[in-house]
Amino acid sequence: MDNTARFSNFRRQSKKGILVIYLNILYKAFKAFWFLLFLFVQKFSKIPESTLLYIYIGVLALFVFFLIRAFLIFKNFQFKIENKHFILQKGILKKTHTSIPFDRIQNINFKQNIIQQIIAVHEVNIETAGSSKAEISIKALSFEEASALKQVITIFDETTTTTNINAEEKPLLKIGFAALMKVSFTENHLQSLLLLFAVLVGFYQQISDLFDGLGKQELLDNYITKNASSLENNVILIVGFFIILLLIAVLSSTVRVVLRHFNLTVFVKNNALEIYQGLTTKKSVILKKDKVQHITISDNPVKRKLGISFIHFKQAISGKVENKKDKVIKIVGCQLSQVAVIKNLLFPSENLEGINKNFSTSYYKLRLYLRGALVLFILNTLLYAVIQSNQVLLVNILLIPVFILSIEVSFKKRYYLFNKELLLVGQGTIETHKTYLPFFKVQNVKLKQTIFQAKNNVADVIFQTASGKIKIPCIQLEKAQQIYNYTLFKVETSQKSWM
């Protein structure tokens, strides 16, 4: 293959990479020191001119230093492919030499942020299952180079490359803008609101730290308490506030979904799924079939009416928790037939239809009720402590039915079923999640019992995979032991590669 020859000598990324690296450094510096800039603008009039000059020179020197640094990073970043290994040399003073065998490579992802889109280069990320140290990010390659590199790495074990060209033409599924809108409106708006809220709180803290430093904390507090108390007095305002909140939630869901999943397209190539998506930051992800540990298909009542659902793919993750979110790959807005196609692709000829569901024992319901009661108790105590009025306990009239309903529903939705190869675990309250796990992907099994569970002869079974735990709570001990033994049997007799 000529592509292999192309990468056989050490080479650098595209020259445009200097710009990408430079802007990246500047962005990081700005993120770390933006409050200095803020201070500077605020106190601008008070700074004497001579000092101002020094500041300008200092900043200029910093910019030049960053530029030199970016150039050196670029110059010292070299990679090649040799003997089915990806080899990378980098580092200005401290040189690092990394070598990754192809079969350890989990994923090759393309990414484009706005700048990379403008100058027409792609960022290539190479992910491995092991330590996060071995993750490689090549900041700038032309599309042609990037796909050549990807091709060399992904199809090293394929005998034919011709199928590749055929498959390129028609995508397995494509989510249009209208479908994306459907997805946005049926999102979990509460969640997006909380997310927005978290961002705002973080922002508020930063601002208040800043004001604190300036000695103006009281001013800010006063402003907020004044507004808050006027809120309390005005019911209409509160209702309006909620409507606005709802609008914001819907809007933020929409923005989030469109930004991330714009023009979502999925191709099937060889033994991998290729997923392209994103508006400002375009991402392309390659998902090798073998590396997928388990998938979860989720929907909620509205989504079910519209006939769309989500698919989450879970792959092996490294111990670092911060990466966890990136390793979950999500396809939104799949129609039922498309879900079936993907399921078929990953677990060919595994039919779980018509197999009876096994439910948890009533002990599980008891446990849910006890936990619910505890949460209610804590909630009541907290509310009472904050507001100190008996009237606040009236909230329970609303809360208790909600609790009972959600416990009953989530108990009903908790089930598991399996055939020889595949385990399906269902769960959820408002949303419904179905997790499919092939038995041979399990890394260790655990049987857990509290002393009360032991008295009732029930146990929890926990399957640990390379991408997290799957739990079946409170089933009869004998059944639990049977599944336990069966899983071990499947794992220990399996010859297939599991990650």
Add this chain to the structure above:
Amino acid sequence: MTDSFQNIAVTSFPDIVKIDFKSINNKYLKVVLIHVFLVFLILFAALFIADYSGVFKIVENTFWLYFIVFIVFIAVLVLKSIGFKKMKYVVREKDISYKKGVFFRSLTTVPFNRIQHIEIDEGPVSRFFKLVSLSVFTAGDSSDDLKISGLLKEEAQQIKEFISNKIDG
């Protein structure tokens, strides 16, 4: 239970329940108890110093404070002794299992062909009794893998050797 499983269940699998688990070496109980002693020694010392320097002016009778800590001490000793008896392990041809717990019982099995690496650790107190702990790690998010404490050093080495051979072969 579903039909398909019953079909499978007829052919008999190796049953983890019927295997005889091995107890942990009795010497390890001493290690556990010494650890408890050390923790409570520090606690008592801290209490004594705090008492002597007059931090507990509010408490009428410091005797009861000592008494409560002492009761907790006895309770922990008893619980640890019972818990020790529940710690059991077994190495089969293709997997390694460990169970423990009085109030929270658990049984974990890790198949050899999913093990990434094995570690043998010696604590300062354990070393005195020539005991070690053996941990096995699997890939990915493996915070929750298996650790057996209180093995004889030679035995742990043997298990490690055995598993390593199985993985490579």
